[in-house]
Amino acid sequence: MQTHVQTSLLPFCRHLQLTSWATAIRVSVWMYPFIQLIHFSGLSLWLGTNVAGDLRLLGVGKRVQTPADVRDELFVWNWIGFAIAIFGGFLLFSARATMYIVNPAFRAKLFMLIPTALLWHIFVQAKTRAWGESAEAPVAGKLAGLIELLLWIGVVTAAVEIPNY
């Protein structure tokens, strides 16, 4: 199945990589780090707000606000961060799409870990309204927060491993 995915996506990746903007990112000295900056800035907002929500569910740190309050106040910038991270990530990918698409760590990140972590995050975020009404989340909420934390650590691990393949 993986080979099938690979072969069906390769023409798209080749096309993407040859677009004028992808070429510009690849050949320019300053554009690549600048787009990395966009990706990492969005990522920091996304991951920072995700982890804050998870830690509050787990009860790690101060308990000034309920988990539901933390979830509500973080919600908007959580998804703004996600949009910025995806935008920057897509541009970084397009610059070397044919190289990334055959990279095992990149594929684990994009096709397995990110979809799982993302769906789990949406589930946890939706459930936190109910789990987070009082200062102490129920065991199910704590477990869900812990799982989300581990899933994002998995995503970062795959990302760190990309250059090693």
Next chain:
Amino acid sequence: MTAWLYASIAVAHYFTLLVLVGTSVFVDLRVLGLAATRKPIAQVGEQIYPWMWGAFCLAIVSGFLMFTTDAGDYLPDTVFRVKMATILLAVIFTIVVQRGVAQWAQLPSIPASAKVLASISLLLWIGSILAGVEIAAISGLG
């Protein structure tokens, strides 16, 4: 240092630095009136800052361990020095904002000077990420 140990430390560094910058920027956005405006500013700060400083400590420890693997090359590197200076300034401005949050909460509205300080803190953290990616791009380290 074995490859898997280095990778584990790198994961810890990236993960915690992203949490550090994200949470710090979030409080700055709150001071600027761009985030969570319905929640009291002192409450937001009190809830978020302990996580931010926890992430900061882990990012410093993991970053120092990464630095020791190639200290001879990192130390004289100009971009690395710029990154360290930017982080130092970002920490100073974050402390100023954190101290200010308790006082600004007493006022009817957040003063313009507070917004200037929060903007500087925000830009310094983004600047430290820029310096971080430029160490690889310009100096070829890491």
